[in-house]
Amino acid sequence: MNETPLLTTDSPPHRRTIWRLFPRNLLFRSGAALLLLFVLLAVCGPLLVPNDPLTVDMSKRLLPPSFEYPLGTDHLGRCLFARLAEGAQVTLGVSALVIVSVALIGIPFGLIAGTSGGRLDAWMMRLVDGCSALPEFVLAIAIAGFLGPSLSHLLLSIIVIKWISYARVVRSIVLAEREKEYVLAAYVAGTNKWTVMRRHLLPQLLSPICVLAALDVGKVIMLISMFSFLGLGAQPPTPEWGAMLNDGRPYFQTVPALMILPGVAIVLVVIACNLLADGLRDHWDVRSQ
């Protein structure tokens, strides 16, 4: 989409520069630091420990930590550290993909519904209501059940449900903003509908959408790992953390690390996202809007 006007726009009532955009509170900083740690794990992990996360070697199964295998090996002799690092890539990449696609569907939908109003708006919102009536979990089960369990099917069902809340939030903000005088003034000055949308309405959406997205990333990560744990998401040998927990279930008694480490990874990433969301919310005080 358009990168430049989003931040440099001179739209009233808030004028922001890119650095003032990020909160300086403790919540946001600790969340960001924690998340950065996992990004580092995903990017630098494979460089630090050059083991292949998929190579099976039955002679090296369930080894304790050593120099070659910093966290030991799993039940198929695969390096646990390499798998955790690859799992960070999968988790972060996939959840980012979900959030971006959901925002790319929801924001234009809400913008168009909110600015056009009338019958088009009514029909668009009816579509939103229809989608939201289907429980997310049931849809995920149905899609996995009929189309076969796979990560892409899981992502599809999450996207089908999640875009709704973005469309709703965007529409409600647009409805509130479009009555304000600066938008009216822009119309009076002869600005066309699309420019008003881009230059005046879009910047208003930044803060609520960011908070919503930060909250959703945590939820999406939990959902993906849950379904993978049940065998309905990422399929072996993909080293997704939930799938790793499922794979290692029979070996927990002898090697607790197989159970503890992927779980800790999930919990920490989710906590990081929640902290980030809380920090952003405190900074922008979204609730009071």
Place this chain on the structure above:
Amino acid sequence: MWRFLRKRLLQLALVLFLLSVVTFGLMKLAPGDPVLQLLRIDQVVVTQAEEAALRNQLGFDRPLLAQFGDWLLGIVQLDLGTSLLQKRPVWDVLIDRLPTTLLLAAGGLLVTLLLAVPLAFLAARYPGRWPDHLSRLLALVGSSIPSFWMGLLLMYLFAYQLNWLPTMGQGGLSHLILPSLTLGLSMAALYARLLRAGLLESLSQEYIRAARARGLAERRILTKHALRGALLPVITVFGMSTGHVLAGTVVVESLFGWPGLGSMAIEAILQRDFPVIQGYVLLTGTTIVLINMLVDLSYGWLDPRIRYGKGGLS
């Protein structure tokens, strides 16, 4: 009120219809030919004629809309087809499994109540003091720990290390403890925070000041007067989280080998037993939709200020 009810019922019918369309559509989109699959399960060599006969018998050679009509008519009469693997009506399979899941859900709910209610009352009675901080910490941790991992940890601690409780299957009360705990803990933190926020909110209302002015004991005010106002958000979230509870039962059942609806669904998905999956999807979808409607209707009873119809909710 009646206008509101009628409108809600119409909405309900629409949503249920949508649910059936999605289920039917997904079933038709499913890869693989269901007729061939059905024949393959019996592992016999079949001729073209036999295949065509079965196709005709199942109605798969008719137009899609007619198939949908037939299918919908069957669903309305609770005819959900026959399980490919168990060779019995799906409805019977569901009914067999339902009580086990309900027992688990009740256990989880009990754990949630036992933890959340005292915690919320303590936190609301002493806001900003240690019970409040404790409940906040628990809420942060509780909302970040996935239930399946919590279950694994509990299983590891109480079953493997301490050897107090059984890990798997169904039996006496001891088999119910760990699954209920897993299910209940994940919800307790959320409800404790909600109930606390609701209690504090209603404590700041005029009618509480009036009750205090009448000299009622603080305990009585909290449990009797503030609670009713505080229940509204809790009930709302309870209704909205039916889906989460159901997802929770799937996780817990699969984790602890609990023979309920959830583990049945997982087995059916992994073995591609379509009629059972379809039955589960329709049953749980309908349940969630119905509960949401009941929650909507309960608002008026909980908060007399909400009136349906004129000017109120509609």
